[in-house]
Amino acid sequence: xxxxxxxxxxxxxxxxxxxxxxxxxxxxxxxxxxxxxxxxxxxxxxxxxxxxxxxxxxxxxxxxxxxxxxxxxxxxxxxxxxxxxxxxxxxxxxxxxxxxxxxxxxxxxxxxxxxxxxxxxxxxxxxxxxxxxxxxxxxxxxxxxxxxxxxxxxxxxxxxxxxxxxxxxxxxxxxxxxxxxxxxxxxxxxxxxxxxxxxx
Numbered sequence: 001x002x003x004x005x006x007x008x009x010x011x012x013x014x015x016x017x018x019x020x021x022x023x024x025x026x027x028x029x030x031x032x033x034x035x036x037x038x039x040x041x042x043x044x045x046x047x048x049x050x051x052x053x054x055x056x057x058x059x060x061x062x063x064x065x066x067x068x069x070x071x072x073x074x075x076x077x078x079x080x081x082x083x084x085x086x087x088x089x090x091x092x093x094x095x096x097x098x099x100x101x102x103x104x105x106x107x108x109x110x111x112x113x114x115x116x117x118x119x120x121x122x123x124x125x126x127x128x129x130x131x132x133x134x135x136x137x138x139x140x141x142x143x144x145x146x147x148x149x150x151x152x153x154x155x156x157x158x159x160x161x162x163x164x165x166x167x168x169x170x171x172x173x174x175x176x177x178x179x180x181x182x183x184x185x186x187x188x189x190x191x192x193x194x195x196x197x198x199x200x
Contacts, residue, residue: 045110052113055101059122062094067125071132081195084137091130098122134200141196148186148193155179 025031079087104116159176163169 042110045108048106048108049111049113052102052106052115056118058101059094059098062122062125065125065129067128067132070129071136074133075136081137081192081199084133085199088130088133091126091133095123095126095130098126137196138200141193141200144189145193148189151182151186155183 026035074087098119101119102115104114104119106113106115159172161168161172163172
């Protein structure tokens with residue numbers, strides 16, 4: 001039987017050397033043409049996302065608004081209940097508009113834009129501003145109601161005093177005259193508190 005070693009050809013490693021890929025000359029016509037083509041394709045496919053971004057620009061002021069500064073500036077002026085209700089309604093309306101301005105995921109040819117986070121953030125911000133105004137109205141109304149109760153209690157106490165003589169009776173009558181305008185204002189304040197309660 002022949003020796004197996006005699007059947008195997010001797011193996012000699014082939015030295016293929018080190019090959020390196022040649023660098024690309026970016027000034028070559030083919031390369032320049034390819035880059036321009038890619039740029040055109042990207043620009044064309046970015047039109048949709050750009051329009052989506054433009055649509056959200058209507059909420060730019062809401063994004064930049066600081067709630068603390070907003071409330072401080074709002075409190076610099078005295079606002080009617082109707083004006084407060086209008087401002088609160090605008091915030092609630094904006095919260096609704098945010099959710100309908102686009103789908104949560106907007107697909108385009110090259111990319112898909114996920115708008116879930118930005119929509120939720122904007123909606124939360126609008127609702128936060130509305131709640132801050134509502135809270136202020138509730139707090140202010142509560143304080144005013146306490147004041148109304150205190151003044152009515154004080155006036156009632158004075159009116160219940162039994163005069164011991166004509167001089168004290170005259171004093172009670174004069175007190176009633178001085179509180180007449182205040183009582184009218186308190187009635188208006190009570191009506192305003194009722195309106196605030198209905199709105200809340």
